[in-house]
Amino acid sequence: MHHRIRNLAHEYLPAITAARRHLHQHPELSWQEKETAAFIRKFLAPLNIELRTTDNLYATVAIIRGVKPGPTVGLRADIDALPITEKSELPYRSQNLGCMHACGHDGHTATLLGTIKILAELRHELHGNIICVFQPAEEHNGGGRALLASNLLDGFEIGAFFALHAWPYLPAGTIGIKRGAMMSAIDDFEVVIHGKAGHAAHPLAAVDPVLISAHVITAVQSLVTRERHGADPAVISVTMVHGGTADNVIPAEVRLGGTIRTLQAETRERLNRRFTELVEGVAQSFGGRAEVKIDSGYPALVNDDRMVDFVEKIGSEVVGSSKVVELKEPSMGGEDFAYYLQKYPGAMFRLGIGPASALHSDTFDFNDEALETGMAMMASLAVKFLEQ
Structure with a gap:
């Protein structure tokens, strides 16, 4: 299955790269992600999967149901941008003055879009459900908390939640893992x-x-x-x-x-x-x-050790054990995926995107070479969790 997932990730890479650059060019601040949400829903429409939305939150939840009953796993991406004026000459640089994707959320969103395309292709072989969450407002006042308080995840007993975050300090093609407290x-x-x-x-x-x-x-x-x-x-x-x-x-x-x-x-x-x-x-x-x-504000993000073991195992199969890096120190940055991990077992891992500028800098850009690894990791985590 890993081989098929990797092949599909490679096949979809051009389309996902184009989607990522569109998102980079059209960033929106927290709680204002109207066009971003519309783009996500339009992208997913041809896949014939269930979408859940709500009027008071620019969130989209995509549900991939397998052919037979089984466990449920969640995948999450954040979609908002930062109030920073981009200083680059990229052809797809931000068109919204004073707003840019300086924390990689364009890459997170595009990665999950590609992951869903892969999982939709494999849905007839899956036992269980995969819940894919496109969450607004990670950067400001905790959109994750608002999403979990909504009815978008009602009706599912989610066994685990996974998310990734771009990390310029690891080379593209690698992932970073951290057991226990990962962010402050x-x-x-x-x-x-x-x-x-x-x-x-x-x-x-x-x-x-x-x-x-x-x-x-x-x-x-x-x-x-x-x-x-x-x-x-x-x-x-x-x-x-x-x-x-x-x-x-x-x-x-x-x-x-x-x-x-x-x-x-x-x-x-x-x-x-x-x-x-x-x-x-x-x-x-x-x-x-x-x-x-x-x-x-946000609580500390504390990974479940068993789920990190699982990410490490899948990472070793997807990118090779030499490219799975144990992070020595937690980050003192914050992340509202912490709210998910207070409610569900799960883990966040770092997706290497180096070389790249620092997060939250006015020259940051997500390295598109990392998209294929991100898609393969997220899809493999979901599929293998359902097979357990």
Whole structure:
């Protein structure tokens, strides 16, 4: 079966490459993927498979039913783009100013389209069901959570869910696997430091929120170095500082923003709590006051070890064991496929697309050489899971 799947992936590669480049040329931001969803549905229409959609979410769920009853497996791709202006001379560069596929979701979507074409060709030999999810809004506010809360997956007992993510740091033709925690939880924060405005020449008559902010920015790094286990990664980054309007005026307030990234639930709770306590305490010690708001985002993405073993086995058969790379470290980036893995056994793996620019850069482009490997992996995972 692997040989047939690989042959079909090779046969469909030109069409899937064209689809990927169309998607790259026409990116849409999270929650706005109307034309992307229309393209997906139009592409799938000739395959004569069941499609589920909903009016309030630009999601598409394609259902491939085998000839006999059996287990059900899910495959997922994200479809949204980022608010970045593309800087490239590609003939298929983004036509939507200020929006581009800088995280490979065009490649993820195209890969799943090709995977469905392969599985539709093989449907008369399958026992069970394959649920293929085209999910909006991975980049902003968790479209995965909204999809799982919808009725699009009703009626199926899904035994496992799989997804891939483009990875420029591995060469095309390889895959990367990671057992356990693979990506971090995301908690973004907003801090308002309240002081007392005054003349810059007379700081005694003011409470300087700029000075307080400087101490806050350095103090919160102590949480990373002193309030977590050394083997438990965590990141706190202050990425926004806004305050003041004139060089001779101490402002009344300064606003800070940034993110807290953790892998373990206990560490997440502790750092979020201590962050608030520390920021409020530092501000108070200088005579000011702090308002702290932490927006709890995606949970950590934790792969099921048994499902990673399965991905490793299938990867060894599809690309060869030498091209299945065990990733040494988790990524401190976030991914809302984590919500699926809280509900179902499953795993995400990295699809090597190197050489390529860094993810989220304004010169990023998905390497089309990786599409064939992606299709073969996803189709093989689905077929072999049904055969277990």
